[in-house]
Amino acid sequence: MIKSELSNIYRDYIACLNRQDWPSLARFVHEDVKHNGEQLGVSGYRRMLERDFAEIPDLSFNVELLVSDPPYIASRLCFNCTPKGKFLGLGVYGRKVSFVENVFYEFRDEKIVQVWSVIDKAAIEAQLPPPGAPSHA
Structure with missing residues (x-):
């Protein structure tokens, strides 16, 4: 598979997520997919x-950086969203937060078979009041 084809498949996958088009997910995700x-x-x-969309109703995946090296994709995803409760163990509770996710994907048969994801939790922590501070959500 050439780089541009894999990039296009990935962008279609991101669009599928943002539409919450769950019946189409199997078009992009391998039956043996692993996450971290x-x-x-x-x-x-x-x-x-x-679950992610239920906990973060305004969730939207935004590709900031995309590198294709078949069968791998590396992507930096940006988020500006409002988790309803705790997120990654942090008491966000309806505050708007911005953060990135650095994620690598391995494809097999034009489908995602492996995902390695790291979310910048420190960026979220920096946007929240320090522990013990009055809350002004």
């Missing part, structure tokens, strides 16, 4: 994403 080493399968991957 955990075997999820398509149904587990879908449940993870549905």
Whole structure:
């Protein structure tokens, strides 16, 4: 597969997520998909994403940087969203936060088979009041 083809598949996958088009997810995600080493399968991957959107109703995946080196994609995703409650163990509770996710994908048969994701939790922490400070959400 050439770089531009893989990039186009990835961008279509991101559009699928942003539409929350869960019936189409299997078009992009391999039945044996793993996320950070955990075997999820398509149904587990879908449940993870549905939970993310339930907890963060204004969630939107925005590609800031994309590098294609088939069968791999590296992407820096930007988020500006409002988690309803705790997020990554942090008491966000309806505050708008901005952060990035650096994520690597491995593709097999034009589908995502492996995902390695790191979210910049420190960026979120820096936007929240220090522990013990009065809350003004």
